[in-house]
Amino acid sequence: MIPTMTEKQNRKLLMTQKLESKVxxxxxxxxxxxxxxxxxxxxxxxxxxxxxxxVPVIDLEGVGNNPQHHKxxxxxVRHACxxxxxxxxxxxxxxxxxxxxxxxxxxxxxxxxxxxxxxxYTRDPQPKRRFRYSSNFDLYTxxxxxxxxxxxxxxxxxxxxxxxxxxxxxxIQPEYTNRVMRLGSCLFKLLSExxxxxxxxxxxxxxxxxxxxxxxxxxPCPEPELTFGISRHxxxxxxxxxxxxxxxxxxxxYQDQWVDAPPVPGALVVNIGDLLQLITxxxxxxxxxxxxxxxxxxxxxxxxxxxTGLLPSSRVFGxxxxxxxxxxxPVYKETTVKDFFSxxxxxxxxxxxxxxRL
Numbered sequence: 486m487i488p489t490m491t492e493k494q495n496r497k498l499l500m501t502q503k504l505e506s507k508v509x510x511x512x513x514x515x516x517x518x519x520x521x522x523x524x525x526x527x528x529x530x531x532x533x534x535x536x537x538x539x540v541p542v543i544d545l546e547g548v549g550n551n552p553q554h555h556k557x558x559x560x561x562v563r564h565a566c567x568x569x570x571x572x573x574x575x576x577x578x579x580x581x582x583x584x585x586x587x588x589x590x591x592x593x594x595x596x597x598x599x600x601x602x603x604x605x606y607t608r609d610p611q612p613k614r615r616f617r618y619s620s621n622f623d624l625y626t627x628x629x630x631x632x633x634x635x636x637x638x639x640x641x642x643x644x645x646x647x648x649x650x651x652x653x654x655x656x657i658q659p660e661y662t663n664r665v666m667r668l669g670s671c672l673f674k675l676l677s678e679x680x681x682x683x684x685x686x687x688x689x690x691x692x693x694x695x696x697x698x699x700x701x702x703x704x705p706c707p708e709p710e711l712t713f714g715i716s717r718h719x720x721x722x723x724x725x726x727x728x729x730x731x732x733x734x735x736x737x738x739y740q741d742q743w744v745d746a747p748p749v750p751g752a753l754v755v756n757i758g759d760l761l762q763l764i765t766x767x768x769x770x771x772x773x774x775x776x777x778x779x780x781x782x783x784x785x786x787x788x789x790x791x792x793t794g795l796l797p798s799s800r801v802f803g804x805x806x807x808x809x810x811x812x813x814x815p816v817y818k819e820t821t822v823k824d825f826f827s828x829x830x831x832x833x834x835x836x837x838x839x840x841x842r843l
Contacts, residue, residue: 521712523629528710529736529743529777538744540737541565542752546576548671563679566757570772571737573752578671579664581751587661588730588785593653594618595634595702595783605636605651615645616654632712632778633703639795641666641696654700662698665726665789669693672724672755673791680765682807691800692723692761695793703734703776703784714776714784721829721837722758722792729754729786738773746774759838760792760825763817766804771838794826817841 543561547554565572594602605618616638621630638645640662647655673693674684687693703714714734729735735746735754746754762771776784793800803819818841829837 515707517632517706517708517712520630521632523712523716527628527716529713529775538569538737538739540569540746540754541572542749543572543574544576545574545578545671548675559675559678562675566676566679566769568770569737569739570770571746571754571756571774573749573754574668574672575749575752577668577753579661579668579753583657583661583664584728584751584753586657587728587787590654590657591636591700591702591785591787592783594636594651594700597651597653601651615639615649616651627716629712629716631715632706632709633701633714633776635702636700637697639695639697640789642694642796658698661728661787662696662789666693666696668726668753669696669724669789669791672726676724676761676769680768680805680808682805686805687723690764690802690805691793691798692764693791695791695796697722697790697792697795699788699790701776701784701786701788703732703779703782703786705780705782706778707780709778709780712778714778717773717775719771719773719838720756720758720788720790721760721825722790722794723761723764724758724791725754725756726789726791727754727756727786728789730784732779732781732784734777734779734784736775736777738775743775758790758792760802760822762838763820763841764802764805766808766813766816768808792822792826794822794829796823798823816843818843 541561543558543565545558548558549555562572602618605614605616607614607617608619616636618634618636620634621627624630638650638658640658644659644662650658670688670693673687677684677686706712717738729748731748731750733745733747736743737746756774757769757771759771761769799821801819801821804815804817809815820841825837828840
């Protein structure tokens with residue numbers, strides 16, 4: 486259901502009044518505004534299954550040192566990417582102190598005075614400001630709004646200047662991002678080997694060239710059963726590395742059911758993006774997921790997306806030729822990442838990959 490013109494006008498009015506923070510809305514009313522209410526058939530209460538499933542946890546300790554251990558890690562990565570599309574990594578090289586400081590910095594930003602945050606506010610998809618604060622990029626096309634606020638920044642290949650970042654994130658965000666970039670390089674090597682390719686293959690394709698960081702803030706919700714923190718979607722990138730706190734709420738669509746994916750202390754969540762599913766010709770799976778709204782909070786997460794979607798590039802991506810055979814022909818057409826993202830901004834996050842199937 487596409488929002489009516491009246492509903493779009495109401496949403497625009499709310500956003501232009503800078504009431505992005507749901508905390509402010511809660512001060513006005515114990516009920517959530519209509520724009521956040523999901524249609525009954527899309528709500529979570531009736532479709533979450535308590536099946537025995539846990540996102541695989543892969544220990545990267547000593548990766549690359551012992552050939553047998555290295556092979557075992559690759560086998561685990563391959564299995565996770567072909568089935569769940571998600572896995573968590575521990576001993577990933579990012580110190581716990583940096584993880585905690587990054588989450589704390591995000592919390593401090595969203596708890597700043599509205600007047601301070603307003604300096605970073607924009608809904609322009611191509612703004613001059615490198616760091617921007619907003620909510621629901623698909624606000625005017627989605628059937629309902631999600632209960633969260635977000636700040637966004639492209640951190641690679643051209644990192645922002647320190648003065649372009651809020652003071653509360655000026656030191657920790659570049660430090661955290663550098664660590665994630667190094668982890669991403671390790672992960673892309675493992676993914677390449679899991680595909681039977683040389684370790685540098687995916688990086689040489691440009692999969693690790695860009696990194697966009699989205700910091701999400703999910704305030705307590707007075708009626709969590711009526712809305713979502715993030716509604717169902719798959720990630721439109723190559724790979725996502727997620728840092729989350731211990732509140733939980735992440736769910737994965739696994740074996741045609743929504744299942745909980747509780748956080749593991751000190752772990753980072755890794756999931757396959759649509760573009761990696763496209764270039765692997767469906768060998769690796771980009772799985773839909775969502776985040777439930779919660780009476781507890783705030784919940785804080787940091788999603789680092791390996792993509793060049795918002796950067797000027799004419800590089801074309803399609804199914805990797807080394808993976809194609811007579812019995813495994815290409816199932817996707819070639820596309821630039823820019824065209825891929827243009828579709829997303831025009832139509833929202835709903836099943837983008839289907840448009841690119843042959």
